[in-house]
Amino acid sequence: MVQPLRILGIDPGSRITGFGIIDVVGGNHYYVASGCIKTLPGDELAGRIGVIVENIGGLIRQYRPRQAAVEQVFVNANPAATLMLGQARGAALAALVVQGLPVYEYTALQVKQAVVGHGKAAKEQVQHMVVGMLGLSGTPQPDAADGLAVALTHALRNRGLAGRLNPNGLTVKGGRFHEI
Amino acid sequence: MVQPLRILGIDPGSRITGFGIIDVVGGNHYYVASGCIKTLPGDELAGRIGVIVENIGGLIRQYRPRQAAVEQVFVNANPAATLMLGQARGAALAALVVQGLPVYEYTALQVKQAVVGHGKAAKEQVQHMVVGMLGLSGTPQPDAADGLAVALTHALRNRGLAGRLNPNGLTVKGGRFHEI
Numbered sequence: 001m002v003q004p005l006r007i008l009g010i011d012p013g014s015r016i017t018g019f020g021i022i023d024v025v026g027g028n029h030y031y032v033a034s035g036c037i038k039t040l041p042g043d044e045l046a047g048r049i050g051v052i053v054e055n056i057g058g059l060i061r062q063y064r065p066r067q068a069a070v071e072q073v074f075v076n077a078n079p080a081a082t083l084m085l086g087q088a089r090g091a092a093l094a095a096l097v098v099q100g101l102p103v104y105e106y107t108a109l110q111v112k113q114a115v116v117g118h119g120k121a122a123k124e125q126v127q128h129m130v131v132g133m134l135g136l137s138g139t140p141q142p143d144a145a146d147g148l149a150v151a152l153t154h155a156l157r158n159r160g161l162a163g164r165l166n167p168n169g170l171t172v173k174g175g176r177f178h179e180i
Numbered sequence: 181m182v183q184p185l186r187i188l189g190i191d192p193g194s195r196i197t198g199f200g201i202i203d204v205v206g207g208n209h210y211y212v213a214s215g216c217i218k219t220l221p222g223d224e225l226a227g228r229i230g231v232i233v234e235n236i237g238g239l240i241r242q243y244r245p246r247q248a249a250v251e252q253v254f255v256n257a258n259p260a261a262t263l264m265l266g267q268a269r270g271a272a273l274a275a276l277v278v279q280g281l282p283v284y285e286y287t288a289l290q291v292k293q294a295v296v297g298h299g300k301a302a303k304e305q306v307q308h309m310v311v312g313m314l315g316l317s318g319t320p321q322p323d324a325a326d327g328l329a330v331a332l333t334h335a336l337r338n339r340g341l342a343g344r345l346n347p348n349g350l351t352v353k354g355g356r357f358h359e360i
Binding site for chain 1: 224229232263266275
């Protein structure tokens with residue numbers, strides 16, 4: 001029996017972090033869970049970071065994915081919004097890395113090309129394709145659909161390679177640490 | 181005997197994260213440790229995030245600070261640099277929050293005002309004041325000095341209030357978590 005490869009997909013956002021979890025068995029993909037982590041806009045930054053980190057940690061403990069796929073984000077015209085988005089994405093990546101999960105990154109263009117077939121797809125087309133590919137009975141909320149889409153992208157771009165993927169992904173490679 | 185309040189100060193940066201640890205006993209401040217966490221520019225983002233998270237986690241386990249003070253960062257004219265800085269800062273905050281440490285934030289202006297006495301101080305003046313206030317025998321590297329400076333800022337702005345500080349700081353306040 002083939003052990004399914006469970007993938008956690010994350011679409012980071014400054015207010016809403018979408019997630020989707022799928023199982024891959026050969027060329028087949030099965031829905032496991034999806035949803036979104038919403039931070040309260042009035043909350044202090046540390047509190048919002050905490051919500052992201054604790055909920056992603058909870059998902060990993062509950063569903064035990066083996067790999068993570070994270071969507072790359074666009075820089076925004078508003079520098080403060082870009083900084084906030086960066087902080088939320090950094091917290092999401094930290095939550096994955098701290099649990100030892102290998103992380104793979106995909107651009108929005110790669111996600112659309114993998115799931116819809118071309119890079120100019122609208123959000124609704126991504127949702128529609130996710131519903132079809134996973135045989136869902138309802139349409140996930142857009143951020144949850146994006147979480148599922150990036151997980152599917154990882155599966156599709158490595159089709160048949162599941163066993164050959166570097167099991168360590170992009171884990172910590174070193175860096176320098178000095179005390180003075 | 182008064183229990184010292186141990187503060188971990190963090191100055192986040194996209195390539196170098198400075199840190200400084202001090203003990204506060206009444207109105208006196210004692211140097212404990214300082215240094216910097218450097219990520220390798222050629223590394224994948226997840227690897228760089230991992231270096232930050234794992235080293236801050238290691239500092240907390242080794243030195244057991246009770247509170248954390250983190251410098252707020254400026255948005256940069258370059259959006260990609262701002263996004264990277266945000267991601268590094270988000271990872272640093274995540275590393276503190278995941279260990280249950282209360283986090284307090286201070287702007288660069290607040291740090292300069294607290295440590296030097298005015299907001300237009302140069303980096304060298306901050307280093308010089310940190311050396312004097314902590315009775316150091318050498319001058320810390322600039323990022324390490326900034327880590328010590330933000331820890332000192334937290335101590336000075338709450339002078340005599342150590343026992344009255346909200347021990348929970350800015351911990352997680354809630355947020356919403358939905359599965360669909």
